[in-house]
Amino acid sequence: MANPDSQTFHWRHDELEDKNFQIRGRTLYFIIVLFAVVISITLLFIYLRWICRFSSSSSAAVSHTVTLSPRQQPLSRSHGLDSSVIDSLPITLYHRSETAGDGECCICLGMFEEGEKVKVLPNCFHGYHCECVDKWLTTHSTCPICRDTIRVYSPV
Incomplete structure (x- = not known):
């Protein structure tokens, strides 16, 4: 049953190594360019x-130092105002006339x-219900309408 022309298949370790693998010409060029583009974008x-x-x-530091005079102190923090500052804002009674x-x-x-109580913001004079x-x-540390930063004026 064995055919004399048939050859048995033998695995040899040295046949698995590809000693003839080479990167030539355009392939090497494209690999280098691709690597350079990836590094540049990163x-x-x-x-x-x-x-x-x-x-x-x-810019936040510059805007505070440039726009504020020595008599002004910003009450703003990135996440709102202290309750003592909010309570110190002026409250007036609303009169339609x-x-x-x-x-x-x-x-x-x-x-x-x-006659309802309205809290008025000091810089822009916009009024709102106190609650x-x-x-x-x-x-927030800004006016809801004009986004002006709420500032306290300290006496000299």
Whole structure:
């Protein structure tokens, strides 16, 4: 049954090694270019992240030092104001005849009633219901309408 022409198959360890494997011409060029592009994009990404992190921290520091006079202290933190600062904001009674606005709280969209307590922000003079603006200021340090930073003026 065995055919004399058939050859048995033998695995030899030295046949598994490919000593003739070579990378030539275009293939080597494309591998080098691809590697250089990947490295360049990685370095660019790292550089842009560093620039964004550096510029956001330095611009915040510069804006506070440039825009504030020595008599002003920012009350703002990145996540809202202290409750003592919120309580120190002026509260007035709403009178329809004295206001030029439409008499609406822009946070809850409710109308102010005659004689109702309204908290007025010191820089922009926007008025809100006390409960509405107090909730807002615990998480934000800006006016809900104009986004002006709330500042306290210390006496000299």
